[in-house]
Amino acid sequence: MDETQRRLLELIAIRHASGNAITVSEAMEAAFIASPATIHRKLDALRESGLIAPMFEGANRRTKYLVPTQVADQYFHKLGQLIQQALKEA
Numbered sequence: 001m002d003e004t005q006r007r008l009l010e011l012i013a014i015r016h017a018s019g020n021a022i023t024v025s026e027a028m029e030a031a032f033i034a035s036p037a038t039i040h041r042k043l044d045a046l047r048e049s050g051l052i053a054p055m056f057e058g059a060n061r062r063t064k065y066l067v068p069t070q071v072a073d074q075y076f077h078k079l080g081q082l083i084q085q086a087l088k089e090a
Contacts, residue, residue, distance in 0.1 A: 001049070005042045007033050012052055013068045013076065021055065021065035051075065 001009070011030060015022040027043060028036045043066070046052045050071045054064045068076075 001046075001051075002042075004034050004038060005046055005051075008039065008042050009046055009051055009068065009072060009075075012046075012066045013072060016067050021067055024054070024064045024066060027066060 012022055028039050030039060033039060050069055052066050053069050055067045056064065
C-alpha cells in the first residue's frame with residue numbers, strides 16, 4: 001500500500017468510525033490527498049486488495065458509500081500493536 005492509498009484508507013476508516021461513511025464523490029473531492037484521477041485509481045486498488053467495499057443505504061442505489069472491510073480492521077489492529085510495541089521499547 002502506498003502513501004496515497006494509506007491516507008485514503010485512513011479517511012474512509014475515520015469517517016466510517018464516526019458514523020458518517022464517506023461517499024465515492026466525497027472521496028474524489030479530497031484534493032488534499034491527490035487529484036481526482038489518482039484517487040479513483042487508488043480507490044480501485046484498495047477495493048481490489050479487499051481493504052474497502054462499496055455499500056448502499058436502503059433503497060437508494062445511486063449513492064455508494066465506502067467502508068473499511070475486515071481486512072482493513074485487521075490492518076489497523078496490527079498497526080496499533082506495532083505502535084504499542086515501539087512505545088514500550090522506547
